[in-house]
Amino acid sequence: MLLITRKTPPAVATRAAREHEVRQLDLEGVFDPAVLLENLTGVNAILCTPADKFDAVLIAQLPASIKVIATYSVGQEHIDLAAAAARGIEICNTPDVLNTATAELALTLMLMAARRAGEGERLLRAGKWPGISPTFHLGHGVAGKVLGIFGMGRIGRELAGMARGLGMAIHYRNRNRLPPELELGAHYHEDDASFLGAIDFLSINAPGGADTMYWLNAGRIGMLKPGAVVVNTGRGSAVDDDALIAALRSGHVLAAGLDVYNNEPNLHPGYLELENAVLLPHIGSATVEARDAMGFLALDGIKRVLRG
Incomplete structure (x- = not known):
């Protein structure tokens, strides 16, 4: 049975x-x-x-x-x-x-966060759209930017392929360097500082466990370029919520797109107060x-x- x-x-x-x-x-x-x-x-x-x-x-x-x-x-x-x-x-x-579905969602979160799509929809639904103007609701493009993938496994590589189609350069941090046939020209970093300092977007695709627990902490967030975008479709446990929320409030992290959280389904309430956080309910594989x-x-x- x-x-x-x-x-x-x-x-x-x-x-x-x-x-x-x-x-x-x-x-x-x-x-x-x-x-x-x-x-x-x-x-x-x-x-x-x-x-x-x-x-x-x-x-x-x-x-x-x-x-x-x-x-x-x-x-x-x-x-x-x-x-x-x-x-x-x-x-x-x-x-x-579920590789393709999860990579698709990571890309969705990247675009939503960079283009402030969540904010725009909330504004429109609230009847507060003032009409178009040259400076209204400016976001940031992804074409030509550098995507950093933490965890270049199957999902990370799938995301890399999608991002290349948008003209993004791929950098990655992984337990081990990939062979050339899997790396496909992506730039490997042996340490966190060089990796985080080189990228415009960070996508967390690493597995959970002790090795990645709170990997994105205040110290590593400080290594990111000001105005970087953070996306997490890997494990909520990879992120120190207090540190990321503080960086979103200060503007050091421009925006975040999150699909996974610590203590699901009871995510940190600080995220709910942030306009620059795109939040989805763990639907990475939900096709x-x-x-x-x-x-x-x-x-x-x-x-x-x-x-x-």
């Missing part, structure tokens, strides 16, 4: 029902481990989401029948992998299939195509494990 914690797209639900006996929880909001544990009789596979935290305490309480946990995400920070391995529970995730592909990949992983 497959237990699915939250509602999935129709195509994914249809395939799941065709391949498994399904127990659907349709959880909403904050994850309650007790509800999960009450519904695991006869279950041997779980399809969860990043909103469902499988810590060591919960994993220790899972029945012996559980063979696999598949997560509707690339990231696995919400699952204690060591605890799962100790129980012999395999973990499946959904890499690659029909990507979410279907993610669900299918998760089901592929479950099938592989259960078939041994």
Whole structure:
């Protein structure tokens, strides 16, 4: 039996029902481990989401029948992998299939932040548009600017390809330098100072975890050019919220476009006060195509494990 914690797209639900006996929880909001544990009789596979935290305490309480946990995400920070391995529970995730969708959203946030699109829509909806004039609502273009990508993995490289189409130069900071066939002329930086000082736009596409925790802190923000734009579609944990909010208020960071946050869905209230912050509710992979592909990949992983 497959237990699915939250509602999935129709195509994914249809395939799941065709391949498994399904127990659907349709959880909403904050994850309650007790509800999960009450519904695991006869279950041997779980399809969860990043909103469902499988810590060591919960994993220790899972029945012996559980063979696999598949997560509707690339990231696995919400699952204690060591605890799962100790129980012999395999973990499946959904890499690659959301690269284009997430890169598209990063580009959307870049353009919205630079061109002040969020401010403009709010002004228009409030009936406060005074009419066009040469100095009205000036933003900044992206063509010919330098995009810095922190985390040149699959999504970062997809974004780089899109940005090249806009005439942007690509610089990147990565754990390791890419081979030429993946680098495609992008400029690699071995240290944060040279990287951050060279760019006009910063896109955070690095994975979560201890290595990137609060990477964008006050010190690194100070290394950015005055007037740089920051975009984050990677992990909220990569950003020190207080430091970024202070830089947005001072103008040192011109604007930010954010899709991920610390303590989701309870983002730092300081962002809500800023006109120069474009805020989206973690929808980087939220296209029909990507979410279907993610669900299918998760089901592929479950099938592989259960078939041994």
